[in-house]
Amino acid sequence: MIDKASNITIERKHSHVDICLNCDVAFNRKTTGLEQFHFEHNALPEIRFSDIDLSTSFLGRKIGAPLMISSMTGGYSEAAALNKHLAEAAERFGIPLGVGSMRQALENKAHRESFAVVRKYAPSIQIFANIGAPEIAKGLTDNDINILLDLLKADGLIVHLNAAQELFQPEGNTDFKNVLEQLSIISAKIPVPVIVKEVGCGISSSVARRLIEAGVKVIDVAGAGGISWQKVEEVRYTRQFGQDARFSIPALDELMDWGIPTAQCLLDISALKQEIPEYNAIEIIASGGIKSGIDIAKSLALGARLAASARYILKALHDGELETTLEAWLNDLRAVMFLTGAANIEQLRNKSLIIKT
Ligand SMILES: Cc1cc2nc3c(=O)[nH]c(=O)nc-3n(C[C@H](O)[C@H](O)[C@H](O)COP(=O)(O)O)c2cc1C
Numbered sequence: 001m002i003d004k005a006s007n008i009t010i011e012r013k014h015s016h017v018d019i020c021l022n023c024d025v026a027f028n029r030k031t032t033g034l035e036q037f038h039f040e041h042n043a044l045p046e047i048r049f050s051d052i053d054l055s056t057s058f059l060g061r062k063i064g065a066p067l068m069i070s071s072m073t074g075g076y077s078e079a080a081a082l083n084k085h086l087a088e089a090a091e092r093f094g095i096p097l098g099v100g101s102m103r104q105a106l107e108n109k110a111h112r113e114s115f116a117v118v119r120k121y122a123p124s125i126q127i128f129a130n131i132g133a134p135e136i137a138k139g140l141t142d143n144d145i146n147i148l149l150d151l152l153k154a155d156g157l158i159v160h161l162n163a164a165q166e167l168f169q170p171e172g173n174t175d176f177k178n179v180l181e182q183l184s185i186i187s188a189k190i191p192v193p194v195i196v197k198e199v200g201c202g203i204s205s206s207v208a209r210r211l212i213e214a215g216v217k218v219i220d221v222a223g224a225g226g227i228s229w230q231k232v233e234e235v236r237y238t239r240q241f242g243q244d245a246r247f248s249i250p251a252l253d254e255l256m257d258w259g260i261p262t263a264q265c266l267l268d269i270s271a272l273k274q275e276i277p278e279y280n281a282i283e284i285i286a287s288g289g290i291k292s293g294i295d296i297a298k299s300l301a302l303g304a305r306l307a308a309s310a311r312y313i314l315k316a317l318h319d320g321e322l323e324t325t326l327e328a329w330l331n332d333l334r335a336v337m338f339l340t341g342a343a344n345i346e347q348l349r350n351k352s353l354i355i356k357t
Pocket residue numbers: 016017020070071072073099100101130158159160197198199200222225226227287288289290308309310311312314
């Protein structure tokens with residue numbers, strides 16, 4: 001039997017894909033900040049374009065390029081097809097993949113296959129399980145953790161911090177007490193690394209510091225400048241309840257654009273890593289509005305291990321252009337590497353960016 005909570009979760013995951021594809025949910029005025037930077041041209045690159053190597057490593061394993069497909073979906077029947085296509089592309093490019101929140105897999109056995117399908121079509125890449133902060137705050141049992149990890153033979157557990165999204169969600173859970181304590185318990189207990197991400201409001205250096213102290217190994221900044229999840233949930237709220245005012249108009253305007261731009265998160269967390277050398281092993285993922293190989297290149301030069309993208313990848317998949325889009329992004333990246341004289345990703349990381357005047 002499927003209960004009411006499970007039905008709401010299915011409706012939510014379904015409408016997230018629909019709204020992200022069909023509505024204007026970009027930040028109103030805020031951008032990622034990446035457009036403020038450019039690389040210095042190197043007229044003497046002293047490398048061959050054909051020798052450029054995009055491979056790098058993530059959490060100790062070789063990957064085909066410094067790009068990840070961000071957590072998106074699962075938990076309803078159509079999600080299995082989306083996850084299958086994302087997994088096939090990730091496997092082809094040898095890049096990591098996150099699945100969407102697996103709360104549904106805990107609530108309802110019927111849709112576990114929509115997550116498990118990714119491992120079937122992507123046997124060799126890193127795949128990450130995903131669960132939200134409110135579920136973590138309640139405390140996951142050992143059985144819950146085993147379900148999340150075993151379904152995917154997961155290489156890590158992503159926990160998403162989505163306070164602004166829950167605040168705007170019609171059925172949102174705003175109990176964010178004890179998240180840090182539970183993260184620390186889970187990080188010590190599970191056999192794979194814990195990755196913490198936002199979903200579009202960014203992670204500050206002080207939050208990064210608390211996460212690292214709690215045992216988190218990877219931070220995905222998911223900063224402002226891509227999707228505003230406040231806007232996505234506001235669309236769902238309006239569809240359900242009409243224009244009933246929850247917030248004043250000036251507050252709504254400001255809250256829709258709430259968050260730290262992606263580039264700012266990267267700058268702040270890189271400064272923190274320089275200040276505290278023991279944090280150097282922590283890997284940073286740049287996400288929130290990543291939409292080209294140039295964005296990927298700038299993210300690496302700002303300190304990220306790799307970049308990740310969700311909405312633009314979903315859109316490309318929907319338009320039947322997923323693989324050609326990924327090819328194009330990786331070609332952009334190769335172009336930047338050629339023009340800066342970086343034969344490999346490590347050399348690209350050491351290139352400095354100039355602020356546009
Ligand atoms: C349709 C859709 C569903 C998403 N669902 C999840 C989710 O279940 N768990 C999660 O951590 N992030 C989820 N996200 C957020 C993304 O992983 C990402 O952090 C965010 O959208 C910002 O990246 P972007 O600007 O590249 O889209 C979802 C994104 C999209 C587009």
